[in-house]
Every structure is written in structure tokens, then in C-alpha cells.
Amino acid sequence: MSRPVPLPWRLLPALLIAILAACGGRTTVTVGGVEATYQEARGLKDTLKAIRARNTDAAPDGTPLAEIVRRYGETRTALVRDLGRIDPSALGEEDRHAFEVMQRAPGIDLGEEKPPPDAPAAAKPDCAYDPAAVAKEGFDPLSERIYACYGQATENLIFEGKTLDRLTVFSLLPITGDRDRRRGLFLSMEPIWKAVNGDGGPGSPWRTLVRLSAARFREKNASIESSAALLGVDPGKVEPWLVSVLEAWRDATAGADLEPWDFGHAAGAMERALTPHIPRESLRPLNDRVYQDLGADPVLLGVEYDIEPRAGKDPVAYTDFAARPRRLPDGGWTTGRYRVSASYAVGGPGNLNELLHETGHAVHIAAIRNRPAFLDWPDSDTFTEALAELVALDLYDPEWQQRYLGRSVPGPDALRAKYSGIVMDTAWALFEIRMHRDPSLDPNQVWTDLMRDYLHIRPHLEWSWWAVRGQLIDLPGYMLNYALGAILVADLRARTRELYGARPWGDTTWYPRVSDRLYRFGLERPSRQVIEEYLGRPVSPDALIRDLRGR
Numbered sequence: 349m350s351r352p353v354p355l356p357w358r359l360l361p362a363l364l365i366a367i368l369a370a371c372g373g374r375t376t377v378t379v380g381g382v383e384a385t386y387q388e389a390r391g392l393k394d395t396l397k398a399i400r401a402r403n404t405d406a407a408p409d410g411t412p413l414a415e416i417v418r419r420y421g422e423t424r425t426a427l428v429r430d431l432g433r434i435d436p437s438a439l440g441e442e443d444r445h446a447f448e449v450m451q452r453a454p455g456i457d458l459g460e461e462k463p464p465p466d467a468p469a470a471a472k473p474d475c476a477y478d479p480a481a482v483a484k485e486g487f488d489p490l491s492e493r494i495y496a497c498y499g500q501a502t503e504n505l506i507f508e509g510k511t512l513d514r515l516t517v518f519s520l521l522p523i524t525g526d527r528d529r530r531r532g533l534f535l536s537m538e539p540i541w542k543a544v545n546g547d548g549g550p551g552s553p554w555r556t557l558v559r560l561s562a563a564r565f566r567e568k569n570a571s572i573e574s575s576a577a578l579l580g581v582d583p584g585k586v587e588p589w590l591v592s593v594l595e596a597w598r599d600a601t602a603g604a605d606l607e608p609w610d611f612g613h614a615a616g617a618m619e620r621a622l623t624p625h626i627p628r629e630s631l632r633p634l635n636d637r638v639y640q641d642l643g644a645d646p647v648l649l650g651v652e653y654d655i656e657p658r659a660g661k662d663p664v665a666y667t668d669f670a671a672r673p674r675r676l677p678d679g680g681w682t683t684g685r686y687r688v689s690a691s692y693a694v695g696g697p698g699n700l701n702e703l704l705h706e707t708g709h710a711v712h713i714a715a716i717r718n719r720p721a722f723l724d725w726p727d728s729d730t731f732t733e734a735l736a737e738l739v740a741l742d743l744y745d746p747e748w749q750q751r752y753l754g755r756s757v758p759g760p761d762a763l764r765a766k767y768s769g770i771v772m773d774t775a776w777a778l779f780e781i782r783m784h785r786d787p788s789l790d791p792n793q794v795w796t797d798l799m800r801d802y803l804h805i806r807p808h809l810e811w812s813w814w815a816v817r818g819q820l821i822d823l824p825g826y827m828l829n830y831a832l833g834a835i836l837v838a839d840l841r842a843r844t845r846e847l848y849g850a851r852p853w854g855d856t857t858w859y860p861r862v863s864d865r866l867y868r869f870g871l872e873r874p875s876r877q878v879i880e881e882y883l884g885r886p887v888s889p890d891a892l893i894r895d896l897r898g899r
């Protein structure tokens with residue numbers, strides 16, 4: 349996934365282009381010529397990423413890494429030079445769009461290849477600091493300090509004499525049967541809560557940070573909700589939508605009375621029931637069969653899997669281009685190559701879901717057929733992530749489970765498994781919206797109210813147990829992407845069932861048909877346009893709410 353680039357670096361290529369244009373004059377460079385260079389640079393960059401992900405020092409054809417870095421540098425320089433020789437005002441609409449896409453790339457994901465910096469010794473952050481003093485330096489220094497202390501705390505949780513990390517604690521909560529042990533696991537996270545929200549008073553690190561964050565949004569005349577406009581959602585509707593999702597969950601789980609440490613366990617019945625039937629060795633065969641049944645055989649599409657655990661591997665699962673397809677002179681296309689990277693030491697529905705999600709990314713990008721400038725991920729990460737879930741969420745359908753796993757769990761267990769994470773993300777998004785609207789509120793109170801009113805979780809004002817997501821510290825407002833993403837996923841899935849069948853498993857025309865309407869565009873069209881043309885209307889939360897209400 350792409351990371352934001354600090355502003356001066358983003359401006360640099362434009363500056364370079366302007367200088368080169370001034371020196372070199374506007375000679376005869378065509379958009380098609382530049383695009384060939386662009387395609388070459390992209391291809392070399394894809395190769396570099398694939399080599400590094402495999403921790404090797406040569407391409408599959410034996411070309412050494414250093415040689416590819418050299419060729420990439422030359423091609424990139426030529427690209428920046430030639431872009432400067434194009435006069436955009438002389439271009440037609442589509443070429444101008446292609447030109448703009450290519451012009452942005454050197455400042456984003458076609459950056460210069462630099463030797464890796466000498467790894468500085470990881471210094472322990474000073475976590476006995478005065479938030480008000482750090483806040484005087486601005487949002488970033490305070491956010492970085494809280495994040496460093498949060499990160500340190502997440503790695504050092506003590507439970508029953510053992511040191512665990514945050515994700516291990518999360519993964520143990522749904523499968524730990526004994527309530528007292530669950531309570532102990534939950535309370536082992538207290539150092540994280542304290543690293544983020546100190547004693548919980550108005551001068552706490554996060555409460556200080558949220559005041560700076562709210563002021564920053566105000567200065568830009570923006571709000572957390574305003575990002576929704578990119579997907580065609582009226583910012584004014586965001587909060588009522590999130591509330592209506594939480595209300596549907598509240599009603600679907602009526603009668604529950606939970607402690608915070610019980611929530612994961614109550615949602616974990618499907619995980620507990622199906623784990624013995626999804627051994628690690630079955631993950632790949634199941635994954636391949638699911639997509640073959642829809643006409644998207646991952647092997648034939650050029651998807652390569654790197655899913656064995658290995659030291660030094662990126663801990664986060666991801667998918668990317670390894671080599672983009674190219675149009676042949678006869679109008680046909682070469683087969684591209686796509687890489688799925690993940691680490692599976694065990695099986696179970698959680699890992700199967702993740703593998704299906706990553707393959708969802710791969711079959712999406714494998715369907716993109718467009719000119720080189722547009723042959724890329726779409727312009728919205730929310731849309732991209734929604735497309736990855738199009739097939740993966742079938743895992744929560746008991747009929748699907750019966751077909752692929754030979755057994756199934758009752759519908760309510762599947763529903764809780766499917767939506768427990770989504771309603772938590774939705775609650776975090778709402779929490780951030782309310783805290784940004786009025787930063788003087790006590791976050792523990794805001795969180796406690798949400799948990800009690802919608803998730804049937806007993807109040808514990810004394811604990812800042814909301815403070816376990818890093819995004820709340822370094823990317824205020826980001827949680828809304830997950831909440832809106834879930835709404836978009838449900839809407840796209842409902843529309844896909846309507847168009848191509850509720851249970852299309854075994855219909856190999858599914859993939860070509862969905863590719864044609866949804867997958868193939870890349871950067872050619874804004875995501876919002878693709879979504880609205882597919883749905884025949886703007887996005888709406890109705891599909892998700894219907895699903896939650898079992899209708």
C-alpha cells in the first residue's frame with residue numbers, strides 16, 4: 349500500500365520538471381513515447397519490490413539487483429526529463445489525464461532508489477514526558493512520542509508471567525474459555541492504555557493530541573467526515589449512517605450482557621468451531637478452488653504466493669504487481685505476475701479469510717487492462733479494499749462453508765464473526781468524530797457510552813480501553829475508512845449478487861463479467877464513478893444494515 353510522502357518531496361519532481369523544461373525546451377516528445385518510458389520504469393520498480401520482498405539479490409532471470417537499480421535510475425531520469433518536454437495544454441482530455449498520472453508518479457511511488465540508511469540503534473523513547481511541553485512543538489512531535497510509547501507498550505504485555513504482544517492478546521481472547529483468564533488477558537493491556545491516555549485527565553497525552561488534531565482539521569476547514577465526499581457520500585450523512593449500523597448490531601445482538609473481555613469470545617464461536625477443519629495445508633487448495641469456481645484461477649492469472657513464515661518478512665499481508673501485463677502488437681496481452689505475501693504458521697478461518705482477501709486484490713489487479721499510465725491500483729484505497737472483500741466475505745455464509753469446508757456454523761454465529769470487527773471499527777470512527785467535534789469531552793465517557801448503548805458492554809469508566817489502535821495516534825480520522833469500507837463492501841456485494849447470482853460458486857463466467865464492470869479500469873476513471881455506475885446510484889448503508897438485520 350502506498351504511504352504518504354512529505355510535501356517538499358512531492359514538490360521536488362514538479363520543480364525538476366520545470367527546470368528541465370526551461371533548459372531543454374519543448375522538443376518533440378509524444379505522450380506515447382513518455383508512456384513507454386513510464387511503463388519501463390514501472391516494470392523495473394515492480395521487479396525491485398519483488399526482489400526485496402523475497403530477500404534475494406537478483407531478479408528471477410538472474411539480473412543482479414544493483415544492475416536493476418542502475419537501469420531504474422536511468423529510466424526514471426529519462427522519464428522526468430521527457431515529462432518536462434510535454435506541453436499539457438496541447439493534449440486531448442484522456443492524454444492529459446494520463447500525463448497528470450505519470451507526472452505525479454516520480455514524487456509518489458516511482459521515487460528515487462537510495463541506499464538504505466544505516467539503521468540507527470532503536471533508542472528507547474522517553475515516556476515520562478510532559479504532553480503540554482511536547483505539544484508546544486506541534487502535532488507531529490507529540491503524535492510521534494505517543495506512538496513510540498504505545499509501540500513499546502504493545503510489545504511488552506505481561507500475562508501469567510509471559511511477555512506477549514498486542515496482536516497475540518487479541519488472538520487469544522476469542523479462544524480462551526475461562527472468564528478469569530480472559531479478564532487477565534484484557535487487563536494485561538493496561539500499559540497500552542496508560543501510554544496513550546495517561547491518567548485519563550484533560551492533560552493526558554491523547555487528550556492533548558486530539559485538541560491539536562481538531563484544531564488542525566479546523567484550520568483546513570475540514571472534518572473527519574469530509575473525506576467521505578471522495579466516495580460520493582455527503583459528509584453530513586456520515587454520523588447518522590454509523591449510528592444506524594451500530595443500532596442494527598445492537599438489535600441483532602439484543603439480550604447480550606458483556607464485559608469488555610467477553611466481546612471477542614462471544615464473537616469467536618465460528619473461529620472455535622471451524623479451526624479444526626481448516627488446517628494450514630488446506631489454505632492454498634481451498635483458496636485456489638474458490639477462485640477457480642468463479643473463473644479466476646489464480647495460477648493461470650499469474651498469481652504467485654509467498655505465504656510461508658520466514659525471518660525478516662513483512663509482518664503485514666499484502667499483494668502487489670510483480671510484472672504488469674503488456675499489450676502485444678496483435679492486440680492481445682502478456683500474462684502479468686502478481687505477488688501475494690503473507691505468513692501462515694497455522695490454519696483457521698481468520699487466515700483463510702485473509703488469504704482470500706489477498707487473492708481478491710490479485711484477481712482485481714490481474715483484470716486491469718489499460719494503457720500503461722492507467723495500469724495501476726485505483727485512486728481510492730477504500731474502494732481497493734472493498735474489491736478484495738468481494739469474494740472473501742462469502743466465508744461467513746453457512747452454505748458456502750458447507751460447500752467448501754464440509755460443515756457450517758449457525759447463521760447467528762457467522763454473523764457475529766463477520767461483523768464484530770466491523771462494529772468495533774465503526775465505534776472507533778464515531779468516537780473520533782465525537783472527540784474531534786468537542787475535544788473537551790472525556791474519551792473514556794464517550795467510549796463507555798458507545799459500548800453500553802450499542803454493543804451491550806458494561807461501563808468501565810476507569811479504563812481507557814479504546815486506546816489500542818495506533819491509527820488513533822498517527823492518523824486521526826483513518827478509522828472512518830474501515831467503517832465506510834464495510835458499508836461499501838456490503839453495497840457492492842449485494843449489487844454483485846443481484847447482477848450475477850446470490851451463490852455463483854461454480855459459474856466461471858462470474859470473473860469475466862465482474863472484471864468488465866468493476867475491475868478493469870485502474871486509474872482510468874475515478875473510483876467514485878466506477879462505483880456509482882456499477883450500483884446505478886450513490887453508495888448507501890442499506891445493504892449492510894439489511895445484512896445485519898438478517899433480511
Ligand SMILES: [Zn+2]
Binds near residue numbers: 705709733736
Ligand atoms: Zn487489503
